Amino acid sequence: MKILVCITSVPDTTAKISFTDNDSKLNKNGIQYIIGPYDDYALARGVELKEQFSGTVTVIHVGGPEADPQIRKALAIGADDAIRINCDPVDSYFTASQIAHVARENKYDLILMGRESIDFNSGVVHGLVGEMLGIPSYSPVMKLDIDGNTAKIDREIDGGKESLSAALPLVLGCQEPISEWKIPNMRGIMTARTKPLIVQEPVSEEEMTVPEKYSLPAPKGACKMIPASEAETLIRLLQTEAKVL
Amino acid sequence: MSVLIFVETDNGSIKKTSLEAIAYGAKIAEKTGGNAVVLALGAADSAELEKAGFYGANKVLHAADEKLAHENSMAYADVLAQAIAQENSKIIILSKSGLGDAVAARAAAKLKAGIVSGVTELPVINGTFKVTRSIYTGKAFTTTEIKSDIKILVVKKNAIEIDESQLSTSTAIIESFTPTLRDTDFTATVGNIEKASSELSLTEADIIVSGGRGMKGPEHWQPLLDLASALGAATGCSKPVSDLDWRPHHEHIGQTGIKVAPDIYIACGISGAIQHLAGVNGAKCIVVINKDPEAPFFKAADYGIVGDVFEILPKLTQAAKNLK
Numbered sequence: 137m138k139i140l141v142c143i144t145s146v147p148d149t150t151a152k153i154s155f156t157d158n159d160s161k162l163n164k165n166g167i168q169y170i171i172g173p174y175d176d177y178a179l180a181r182g183v184e185l186k187e188q189f190s191g192t193v194t195v196i197h198v199g200g201p202e203a204d205p206q207i208r209k210a211l212a213i214g215a216d217d218a219i220r221i222n223c224d225p226v227d228s229y230f231t232a233s234q235i236a237h238v239a240r241e242n243k244y245d246l247i248l249m250g251r252e253s254i255d256f257n258s259g260v261v262h263g264l265v266g267e268m269l270g271i272p273s274y275s276p277v278m279k280l281d282i283d284g285n286t287a288k289i290d291r292e293i294d295g296g297k298e299s300l301s302a303a304l305p306l307v308l309g310c311q312e313p314i315s316e317w318k319i320p321n322m323r324g325i326m327t328a329r330t331k332p333l334i335v336q337e338p339v340s341e342e343e344m345t346v347p348e349k350y351s352l353p354a355p356k357g358a359c360k361m362i363p364a365s366e367a368e369t370l371i372r373l374l375q376t377e378a379k380v381l
Numbered sequence: 382m383s384v385l386i387f388v389e390t391d392n393g394s395i396k397k398t399s400l401e402a403i404a405y406g407a408k409i410a411e412k413t414g415g416n417a418v419v420l421a422l423g424a425a426d427s428a429e430l431e432k433a434g435f436y437g438a439n440k441v442l443h444a445a446d447e448k449l450a451h452e453n454s455m456a457y458a459d460v461l462a463q464a465i466a467q468e469n470s471k472i473i474i475l476s477k478s479g480l481g482d483a484v485a486a487r488a489a490a491k492l493k494a495g496i497v498s499g500v501t502e503l504p505v506i507n508g509t510f511k512v513t514r515s516i517y518t519g520k521a522f523t524t525t526e527i528k529s530d531i532k533i534l535v536v537k538k539n540a541i542e543i544d545e546s547q548l549s550t551s552t553a554i555i556e557s558f559t560p561t562l563r564d565t566d567f568t569a570t571v572g573n574i575e576k577a578s579s580e581l582s583l584t585e586a587d588i589i590v591s592g593g594r595g596m597k598g599p600e601h602w603q604p605l606l607d608l609a610s611a612l613g614a615a616t617g618c619s620k621p622v623s624d625l626d627w628r629p630h631h632e633h634i635g636q637t638g639i640k641v642a643p644d645i646y647i648a649c650g651i652s653g654a655i656q657h658l659a660g661v662n663g664a665k666c667i668v669v670i671n672k673d674p675e676a677p678f679f680k681a682a683d684y685g686i687v688g689d690v691f692e693i694l695p696k697l698t699q700a701a702k703n704l705k
Contacts, residue, residue: 267489359679361684
């Protein structure tokens, strides 16, 4: 089984976000980068399936060299090789085109990624890649088992979940509890150093969307404290003061 | 040129977030001088679909084919692309949801269209076409220019303010739409669907009452459920609570769970870890009830009560009942 896992490299979930250069760029000072938490679930499940059925896991990242430590970590967790498309991934369509291009050349049975990246939160790359390749895409997938050429999937739907089975190849956006995050062991870290990481330039693609300026939300006003003994006044305040009820 | 709005239905009626999308699309149509056309799929009640007119739609294309009754992003995107071609639409609006994103994405790839998801305001159209969207899970915004001919916008809840007293009184014309369906879009076998149909969906809810570990156990949830029922609210929970199986996973609100944008979010016994805040920063008004005055959630709250949730919740429930 050939599996492609797409990973993002994103500020960790506790990062304080700010911008520089006249609000045109993220201030990367002091920011710790991690593999996207959802992508980490996809990677963990990909590695498990590879071990179960024998096969390969290739990791792909669309982005600059600053993501190389995250890519090495993915290799240490159990991926066999990696491809980095060297560019700035600011547009979903562009990013998906790069992944689709690599997928067309290598014919994967499964393309796994997180349900969304936690920087731009779009949650559209799996759908775009699926359509570009002419294969089905499902998200968010919480459970994935393979039986021959069929994937058995549980995915979250509004207010519940749905079970379905679909023939490979597929593109899947993953989320917990599809697997447990894996921590690389020493042997993994050592072998990751010599696993191939191929850097490729992007295929040309029209620029569909261009982010121009970044901003932060207006600061929150002070919290109004209500004594516990007068808790019931909250309901009136929500109605007459905050005017939200 | 027209603006096309893809809507989701629930039991034959247009979902609330989709009604917002219609109002949003109609505003753009008004500005650009075109029609606002709605696309609705699967079984739906005509009287319900006509209501799209109240929110500014001129016409509803209704593809009632039974095969479209079940959520299927592949087939839906295919139908959407056919509707876009028929109506010569250049601006496409969907509301943000798992389905909305999936349909938008597949349609974008079919049409070679620029797609922006998580839009929080009306676009600025002025020679160029710029939208503002939420990024970093609500911690920031970016203004993005869409350069492609066809533009697909996936809008978040509350991207537009709807004044229910100012709605139009004219209904929309309903036109039957018969797209060509491809067998290849219907190859998956759908098995079991577990859906709590009586529950209010978290992404749609105007009010959410949510519980954390401070609720002490699943057997203590009743006071929270009582308040939710008195307020007509949906119920949510923090990650530890769903991890401990006190509440189902689809109630988990936060960075790796559901992101919500209600008018009121009432957090009971949730300390307010940054990962939880990431799921609720779209809320208009946040109320925090916690026995620990140092709980970080108070810093993000509009109203706070320090005290025992089990004493406070019944008081709030009573006050909410008195309101009615």
